Amino acid sequence: EAQVTQNPRYLITVTGKKLTVTCSQNMNHEYMSWYRQDPGLGLRQIYYSMNVEVTDKGDVPEGYKVSRKEKRNFPLILESPSPNQTSLYFCASSLERVGGYTFGSGTRLTVV
Amino acid sequence: QKEVEQNSGPLSVPEGAIASLNCTYSDRGSQSFFWYRQYSGKSPELIMFIYSNGDKEDGRFTAQLNKASQYVSLLIRDSQPSDSATYLCAVNQGNKLVFGAGTILRVKS
Numbered sequence: 001e002a003q004v005t006q007n008p009r010y011l012i013t014v015t016g017k018k019l020t021v022t023c024s025q026n027m028n029h030e031y032m033s034w035y036r037q038d039p040g041l042g043l044r045q046i047y048y049s050m051n052v053e054v055t056d057k058g059d060v061p062e063g064y065k066v067s068r069k070e071k072r073n074f075p076l077i078l079e080s081p082s083p084n085q086t087s088l089y090f091c092a093s094s095l096e097r098v099g100g101y102t103f104g105s106g107t108r109l110t111v112v
Numbered sequence: 113q114k115e116v117e118q119n120s121g122p123l124s125v126p127e128g129a130i131a132s133l134n135c136t137y138s139d140r141g142s143q144s145f146f147w148y149r150q151y152s153g154k155s156p157e158l159i160m161f162i163y164s165n166g167d168k169e170d171g172r173f174t175a176q177l178n179k180a181s182q183y184v185s186l187l188i189r190d191s192q193p194s195d196s197a198t199y200l201c202a203v204n205q206g207n208k209l210v211f212g213a214g215t216i217l218r219v220k221s
Contacts, residue, residue: 033209035211040213041213042200042211042212042213042214043156043200043202043211044211045208045209045210048207048208050207056207058208059208059210090155090156097207098144098204098207098208098209099144099161100146100158100161101146101148101156101158101209102158103155103156103157104155105154105155106155
């Protein structure tokens with residue numbers, strides 16, 4: 001089944017404790033992206049990647065890191081999480097540079 | 113000014129009616145326009161895309177684009193209770209895809 005897989009689905013952590021949210025797609029898509037979704041603000045792009053080793057900042061990159069060492073994987077790293085990073089996170093991939101995304105199931109992160 | 117604007121709703125329509133969802137965008141260079149549907153607690157799913165001025169139909173859905181007015185809309189004919197969801201408009205800005213905050217649609221049976 002063609003899909004984008006995120007893990008974990010739910011995560012509660014403490015301020016300052018480094019964490020990684022994994023994302024993997026099995027559709028051989030070149031384009032991958034991370035979004036966060038907050039009430040009233042909608043989906044905001046954190047980072048995107050157009051191919052292996054090619055990443056760029058979205059609209060809200062502060063406090064986040066990404067890497068794209070393999071085509072299928074695009075992990076999101078929070079080096080020192082803070083409470084304002086409490087949010088619902090989505091990974092997405094598409095075949096075209098800016099095309100129709102397939103979204104993962106989401107990761108609900110709470111930072112206390 | 114937000115880059116992609118949508119009325120947050122809720123938009124309530126009776127079952128069988130036409131639901132009209134609207135979106136405006138600020139970047140005149142945008143070339144690609146998308147509509148996603150998001151059920152409560154679920155991830156967004158793509159339902160329509162449009163690249164050229166005019167109408168594009170797919171089943172009960174019609175996307176309409178007017179680049180001169182920087183306006184894109186989604187019509188849902190014969191609305192069903194299962195269409196009740198949040199509809200997200202998305203527009204490209206260069207390599208980025210920017211989303212509106214979404215319109216809540218409620219279809220009443």
